[in-house]
Amino acid sequence: NNDFGGNWASTTDGHRTINNLSGAKMGDVYLMYNSATxxxxxxxxxxxxxxxxxxxxxxxxxxxxxxxxxNGNYKYYAAVKANATDKCVQYDGDVEYYAAGRYTWGNCG
Structure with missing residues (x-):
């Protein structure tokens, strides 16, 4: 499924695994970019x-x-996009209130 259209690519340091307190995997959060836009x-x-x-x-x-x-109740995923031309980003995600992300600036450009 490609909700946002276009060509999306993975990024350096653009993945975090979301685990619960017992260490069981709850999901994954990914940062991607579209170099054309x-x-x-x-x-x-x-x-x-x-x-x-x-x-x-x-x-x-x-x-x-x-x-x-x-942010809400979804069957498979949640996704969001924003333009970051010439800027750095931070990202995060959670599944059933267990979270992971990168809270430092990166992927600048």
Whole structure:
């Protein structure tokens, strides 16, 4: 599924595994980019309760802006995009309130 259209590529340091407190995998959060548009996308993909609507969140922070998020009950994933031309980003995601992300600036350009 390609909700945002275009050609998206993976990024350096653009993946985090989301685990619960016991270490069991809950899902993954990915940062991707589209070099043609300068857009970045964050997708949080569930690994548990797939097909059942449970809490999923994706967040993207572009330097100089505020967090852009998709947050709600979804069956498979949450995704968000924003333009980050010539700026750095942070990203995070959560599945059923267990979170992971990168909270330092990176992927600048």
């Amino acid at each position: 300068g857009d970045n996308c964050v997708a949080t993909i569930k690994a548990v309760d797939v097909g059942t609507a449970t809490h999923v969140y994706a967040g993207l922070l572009v330097q100089g802006g505020s967090w852009k998020t998709q």
